[in-house]
Amino acid sequence: MDSDDDLRPEEMLPLSQRPEWSDVVPIPQDDGPNPVVPIAYKPEFEETMNYFRAIYLSDERSPRALQLTHLVILLNPGNYTVWHFRRLVLEALNADLDEELDYVARIAKKNTKNYQIWHHRRWVAEKLGTNAMAKELQFTRKILSLDAKNYHAWSHRQWVLQALGGWEDELDYCGQLLQDDVFNNSAWNQRYFVITRSPLLGGLKSMRESEVKYTVEAILANPENESPWRYLRGLYKGDSQSWINDLQVSSVCLKVLNSKTNYIFALSVLLDLLCDGFQANQEFIDAVTALRTSNADPLDTDLAKAVCSVLEHVDPIRVNYWTYRKSNLPVSA
Amino acid sequence: MYCDCKLIILMLQMGELAVDKHVKYILSVQKKRKDSFEAVVMEHLTMNGAYWGLTTLDLLGKLDVVDSEEITEWIIQCQHESGGFAGNIGHDPHILYTLSAVQVLALLDKLNVLDVDKVSNYIVGLQNEDGSFSGDMWGEVDTRFSYIALCCLSLLHRLDKINMEKAVNYILSCKNVDGGFGCIPGGESHAGQIFCCVGALAITGSLHLVDKDLLGWWLCERQVKSGGLNGRPEKLPDVCYSWWVLSSLIMIDRVHWINKEKLVKFILNCQDKDNGGISDRPDDAVDVFHTYFGVAGLSLLEYPGVKAIDPAYALPVDVVNRIFLGR
Numbered sequence: 221m222d223s224d225d226d227l228r229p230e231e232m233l234p235l236s237q238r239p240e241w242s243d244v245v246p247i248p249q250d251d252g253p254n255p256v257v258p259i260a261y262k263p264e265f266e267e268t269m270n271y272f273r274a275i276y277l278s279d280e281r282s283p284r285a286l287q288l289t290h291l292v293i294l295l296n297p298g299n300y301t302v303w304h305f306r307r308l309v310l311e312a313l314n315a316d317l318d319e320e321l322d323y324v325a326r327i328a329k330k331n332t333k334n335y336q337i338w339h340h341r342r343w344v345a346e347k348l349g350t351n352a353m354a355k356e357l358q359f360t361r362k363i364l365s366l367d368a369k370n371y372h373a374w375s376h377r378q379w380v381l382q383a384l385g386g387w388e389d390e391l392d393y394c395g396q397l398l399q400d401d402v403f404n405n406s407a408w409n410q411r412y413f414v415i416t417r418s419p420l421l422g423g424l425k426s427m428r429e430s431e432v433k434y435t436v437e438a439i440l441a442n443p444e445n446e447s448p449w450r451y452l453r454g455l456y457k458g459d460s461q462s463w464i465n466d467l468q469v470s471s472v473c474l475k476v477l478n479s480k481t482n483y484i485f486a487l488s489v490l491l492d493l494l495c496d497g498f499q500a501n502q503e504f505i506d507a508v509t510a511l512r513t514s515n516a517d518p519l520d521t522d523l524a525k526a527v528c529s530v531l532e533h534v535d536p537i538r539v540n541y542w543t544y545r546k547s548n549l550p551v552s553a
Numbered sequence: 554m555y556c557d558c559k560l561i562i563l564m565l566q567m568g569e570l571a572v573d574k575h576v577k578y579i580l581s582v583q584k585k586r587k588d589s590f591e592a593v594v595m596e597h598l599t600m601n602g603a604y605w606g607l608t609t610l611d612l613l614g615k616l617d618v619v620d621s622e623e624i625t626e627w628i629i630q631c632q633h634e635s636g637g638f639a640g641n642i643g644h645d646p647h648i649l650y651t652l653s654a655v656q657v658l659a660l661l662d663k664l665n666v667l668d669v670d671k672v673s674n675y676i677v678g679l680q681n682e683d684g685s686f687s688g689d690m691w692g693e694v695d696t697r698f699s700y701i702a703l704c705c706l707s708l709l710h711r712l713d714k715i716n717m718e719k720a721v722n723y724i725l726s727c728k729n730v731d732g733g734f735g736c737i738p739g740g741e742s743h744a745g746q747i748f749c750c751v752g753a754l755a756i757t758g759s760l761h762l763v764d765k766d767l768l769g770w771w772l773c774e775r776q777v778k779s780g781g782l783n784g785r786p787e788k789l790p791d792v793c794y795s796w797w798v799l800s801s802l803i804m805i806d807r808v809h810w811i812n813k814e815k816l817v818k819f820i821l822n823c824q825d826k827d828n829g830g831i832s833d834r835p836d837d838a839v840d841v842f843h844t845y846f847g848v849a850g851l852s853l854l855e856y857p858g859v860k861a862i863d864p865a866y867a868l869p870v871d872v873v874n875r876i877f878l879g880r
Binding site: 249250273300301304307335339343369371374375378379403404405406409410412413417446447450453454457537538540541544 | 640641642643644645647689691693729730731735736737739740741742743769770771773774776778785786787788807809810811812815
């Protein structure tokens with residue numbers, strides 16, 4: 221825990237030996253008469269918790285209580301109660317909440333996936349209102365620069381955007397993250413969040429054209445990437461006519477199929493298109509026929525069936541899924 | 554369901570589940586030694602630990618090695634005047650611990666010690682205007698809490714006390730275009746959240762609102778070459794997703810879309826065969842959480858010798874039957 225050293229107060233005297241705590245009678249944990257789970261605590265942990273229990277029960281909302289919550293948080297940042305109590309103390313002391321954000325940032329350095337810390341941060345940011353917006357966007361950016369898929373950071377960032385604003389640079393930010401790692405599903409999700417929910421953009425329909433172009437490029441660069449394929453489908457949400465009629469969708473499938481590598485998602489999207497009513501021409505039939513690995517199988521006359529047969533073969537771990545799709549094709553496909 | 558004899562034979566050939574070692578490991582964690590780091594960080598979630606450990610024991614047919622009276626007495630002492638339960642005696646109540654407490658009492662057939670209305674009133678009080686649930690009085694909102702609330706109320710036969718339509722609609726507002734669910738509207742699909750949302754919809758009889766084929770495909774795409782399951786695209790596999798992904802697939806009746814044999818092999822490879830316990834990935838350190846998810850996953854895969862677990866309630870099927878069928 222060396223990196224926590226800078227968070228600890230200078231003097232490391234036990235609380236029982238510090239004059240400022242001499243008036244407090246520590247209260248030990250009551251595990252019941254016959255504890256089912258008798259926990260043998262470390263002495264330092266036990267002493268700190270005993271003082272915390274005393275302060276908590278007497279509901280003392282003082283500067284030293286705030287300091288004590290810090291010691292407890294260092295020992296166990298997952299403790300709900302201590303964070304709750306810290307909020308009560310912060311309110312009572314009318315503490316500087318900007319400073320509190322800095323404090324949370326220091327604690328979060330080591331605990332980026334701790335629910336309590338993120339919840340506490342949101343409480344502070346909510347109190348500060350739009351003044352906290354820039355700081356929060358910057359903070360989540362920093363956490364995401366260390367782990368671009370941190371679920372808590374993304375949730376917090378989405379809340380900040382919706383509650384406090386700051387949408388201006390968000391699409392660029394998503395683009396930047398996808399430039400770093402185009403396989404980052406969280407960034408694709410955020411991109412969808414922005415184009416569907418940003419009050420500064422015109423909504424899904426007006427964003428579709430430019431987004432399809434962007435997504436098709438991403439697919440062609442890495443056709444094995446699950447995320448942009450799903451994103452592409454999402455761009456046509458609630459508009460299956462455009463989905464099957466937009467040549468950009470079918471042609472990206474065809475291009476990948478003709479490349480003959482990493483074509484599983486292309487086949488899968490083609491299958492969806494066919495099931496939704498897409499009329500494939502000879503080019504598609506030729507492309508799929510060329511992917512058949514064995515001449516032993518009888519050639520499926522039905523293109524959707526042929527697609528399923530290829531998928532059964534090239535994606536054996538999910539063979540039952542593709543067999544299911546094959547046996548549930550709509551009559552028209 | 555069908556009898557998959559070939560699969561069972563394959564499972565037995567693949568190397569045994571070290572049942573006795575795992576039982577010993579669980580019992581040793583329940584009596585933690587001094588200076589244990591795990592004991593310190595787990596202190597506030599002893600209730601969850603009790604649920605993970607005791608459910609594992611029950612699935613392995615070894616629940617009788619614990620003293621159910623003692624555990625029941627301890628649980629009662631963890632109840633707060635609000636009706637909610639805390640993670641340990643003297644801590645604050647939270648919906649997370651409340652479900653674990655109810656689940657453990659259900660396991661031990663001790664639900665009769667509860668003042669059912671007191672507990673259910675606590676949960677009812679956590680529902681928000683939009684149908685979502687908060688975890689506690691401080692208001693953190695997450696679809697995890699929707700599941701917990703609905704599961705808990707259902708086990709207590711008190712689902713009628715909340716606005717179910719709003720609860721279901723909130724969950725649906727968290728559905729994404731990939732068929733999955735996130736923690737809040739717009740949140741990325743994540744296997745853990747999907748379990749919560751699908752579980753809540755199963756409990757409320759609303760599974761017809763799930764796009765089963767689309768979600769089923771997303772879920773079976775979570776299986777990677779090693780046979781393990783991940784929780785999101787391009788993430789590492791982890792034993793805990795054997796539970797989150799599999800239980801969801803079972804609830805939507807699509808579990809045959811993954812390769813069961815490969816998954817069994819992956820879970821068995823995560824065992825510590827010397828000292829017991831299961832880890833997140835092969836050769837990592839074991840913990841109670843992953844031991845529970847590994848055994849529960851094997852249960853869903855119908856591994857021989859492991860009791861069947863209910864995918865929605867996360868309790869052994871015989872316990873669920875006792876509650877809902879009275880036998």
